[in-house]
Amino acid sequence: MSKELFTATVESVGPLKMKCSSRNFLFHLDEPESLGGKNEAMTPVEALLSAFGACQGMVAKSFASAHKINLIDIKIELEGELDLDGVKGINKNTKIGFSKITSKFYIKADNTEQEIRDFIDFIERNCPIRDTMVNTPEIVTEIYSSR
Secondary structure, eight states, rough: OOOOOOOOOEEESSSSSEEEEETEEEEEOOOGGGGGOOOOOOHHHHHHHHHHHHHHHHHHHHGGGGGOOOOEEEEEEEEEEOOHHHHTOOOTTTTSSSSSSEEEEEEEESSHHHHHHHHHHHHHHHHHHHHHHOOOOOOOOOOOOOO
């Protein structure tokens, strides 16, 4: 088994704005003003949807030729349903994470509808982000406090 460790660091740089970095890359996340942020970047849930779509697109582009898919273009739109009453703590019985995520694939390829459907099934079975969301990993929390 070949395991590789991926890492990321997140640091506070504003009221709710966070600087996210990994390797030599960085981006920011924030919340809209209606949720206490400054609306200077996408939200963490928007970033999750983006990461999910990007992962699906990368799997598609990486494996299209092996599956005899003449992939000319791909676009994936994602929608996530989130109940803000749960996030804000207004309703303790409401799920705080997404209750539904929909991926809409727009594929341009010289293939039959069935070949494309079979390929989308392959993408869904082989997307690491989807697998992580469907088969939740063990999550460990470690706390390092300084005064």
